[in-house]
Amino acid sequence: xxKPEEIFDRESExxxxxxxxxxxxxxxxxxxxxxxxxxxxxxxxDALVRAAGGFMFTATESSEADALRQYGxxxxxxxxxxxxxxxxxxxxxxxxxxxxxxxxxxxxxxDEFPFLARASPALPSIIQRSLDPAGQRxxxxxxxxxxxxxxxxxxxxxxxxxxxxxxxxLELVVRTLDYRAAARFWNIGDPRTALLVNxxxxxxxxxxxxxxxxxxxxxxxxxxDWVIRAVLNPARPLFREARYLLAEEPDIRDPALYHSVLAxxxxxxTRRGEIANFLGRQPSDLAHPLGVLEDVGLVVREEDxxxxxxxxxxxxxxxxxxxxAVMRPAWGDLERSGRARQxxxxxxxxxxxxxxxxxxxxxxxxxxxxxADPAVLGGYPxxxxxxxxxxxxxxxxxxxxxxxxxxDEQDREELLAIGEAKWNETVGTAHLQRLLHIRTLLDSxxxxxxxxxxxxxxxxxxxxxxxxxxxxxDPGIQLIDPRxxxxxx
Numbered sequence: 001x002x003k004p005e006e007i008f009d010r011e012s013e014x015x016x017x018x019x020x021x022x023x024x025x026x027x028x029x030x031x032x033x034x035x036x037x038x039x040x041x042x043x044x045x046d047a048l049v050r051a052a053g054g055f056m057f058t059a060t061e062s063s064e065a066d067a068l069r070q071y072g073x074x075x076x077x078x079x080x081x082x083x084x085x086x087x088x089x090x091x092x093x094x095x096x097x098x099x100x101x102x103x104x105x106x107x108x109x110x111d112e113f114p115f116l117a118r119a120s121p122a123l124p125s126i127i128q129r130s131l132d133p134a135g136q137r138x139x140x141x142x143x144x145x146x147x148x149x150x151x152x153x154x155x156x157x158x159x160x161x162x163x164x165x166x167x168x169x170l171e172l173v174v175r176t177l178d179y180r181a182a183a184r185f186w187n188i189g190d191p192r193t194a195l196l197v198n199x200x201x202x203x204x205x206x207x208x209x210x211x212x213x214x215x216x217x218x219x220x221x222x223x224x225d226w227v228i229r230a231v232l233n234p235a236r237p238l239f240r241e242a243r244y245l246l247a248e249e250p251d252i253r254d255p256a257l258y259h260s261v262l263a264x265x266x267x268x269x270t271r272r273g274e275i276a277n278f279l280g281r282q283p284s285d286l287a288h289p290l291g292v293l294e295d296v297g298l299v300v301r302e303e304d305x306x307x308x309x310x311x312x313x314x315x316x317x318x319x320x321x322x323x324x325a326v327m328r329p330a331w332g333d334l335e336r337s338g339r340a341r342q343x344x345x346x347x348x349x350x351x352x353x354x355x356x357x358x359x360x361x362x363x364x365x366x367x368x369x370x371x372a373d374p375a376v377l378g379g380y381p382x383x384x385x386x387x388x389x390x391x392x393x394x395x396x397x398x399x400x401x402x403x404x405x406x407x408d409e410q411d412r413e414e415l416l417a418i419g420e421a422k423w424n425e426t427v428g429t430a431h432l433q434r435l436l437h438i439r440t441l442l443d444s445x446x447x448x449x450x451x452x453x454x455x456x457x458x459x460x461x462x463x464x465x466x467x468x469x470x471x472x473x474d475p476g477i478q479l480i481d482p483r484x485x486x487x488x489x
Contacts, residue, residue, distance in 0.1 A: 305387025
């Protein structure tokens, strides 16, 4: 079953779905597909159903009776029944569903499953019972796929003591496109422009087709105009999307608090204590909202590279950072149609410092972890993170944007490389000297092996001639610009 041409990338996801849909085993099997909204889950599953001749039902927020009515109508239409099917309860509906694949394996998709389960809490248990040995006696080769965007709910379906724990033969998470795939998806060839666009819209596929109607920057000189016409334009859907991202999450009951937490993170307050100070609260008060934001996939917590009990919070969706750092403070002006062209110039400094700078650092870490040739690092990285290094003599701390760790022959952790990332600066020997000093500090610490630690300097604005000469003579110094970040392997 070939992947349809209209599906971009997603080779591994498509292969897993096809494998599951074609499983030759007897009886019914269960799969779970999840991922944040706008990632193309429904698009993928619809293509699978069309290619395999299966059945797909997309739930809506409704009562149990209404949901059963909708399901019966959809299933009756699929079967070509003259009148809609009527189900008294979900026991009847699921039992009937499990008889659909009499001719061989067939995918059956229930999209937006959390809507159904919230209206009918017993539904996961009903599905579990249908997959038990007694239920399998009457089942056909239905490949049942439950799909949803409520990450905390979907994750809980298969965890702990949940009814469906241990029942699934597929647990597929459809993630955002990485920065390289996103550049290809947006058809942007210039690396700097690709990174700037990625700092706003990330790798969410829907933001190109549905939200900007395929409006992409026509090169570096068109980027500012693109922001004005496609992002800061109150007539375009992307303008209010960041607000809707929170409103669509059922686990978020106080949007104002969560927006405030995200605003603190976008302002550079990435530690719990800093966020608490920003909000005028105690750090303990933020355990729940930060946990919820993590559960729904809007915030990630990253451990400090050098202290496992210390970490920072970052927004997982770049558009949220852009909204809170750039748009929200100027919302009144931006809402007035036609004002963006006057407002955007005064917002650009904030955009570069609070949006692009941190996003560039994240991309540099991702490149180091997943894209860099092991020869560049002197080994395979097992983890990459940012961190803070104490400097007792100077009574200060040094932030390390990139720290790559690997394992030596004795399976001991060693520091492969440390790096500094500057988007809007020309990087020179002063930046190199800073990394050398940090490496010396790390060399004196217990438990950190720096024997082969290399130095990585990332810049979005180029490198000085003397630094380039030093790097040319020493493979332990690596210079990485946007072109290298986006270069094909």
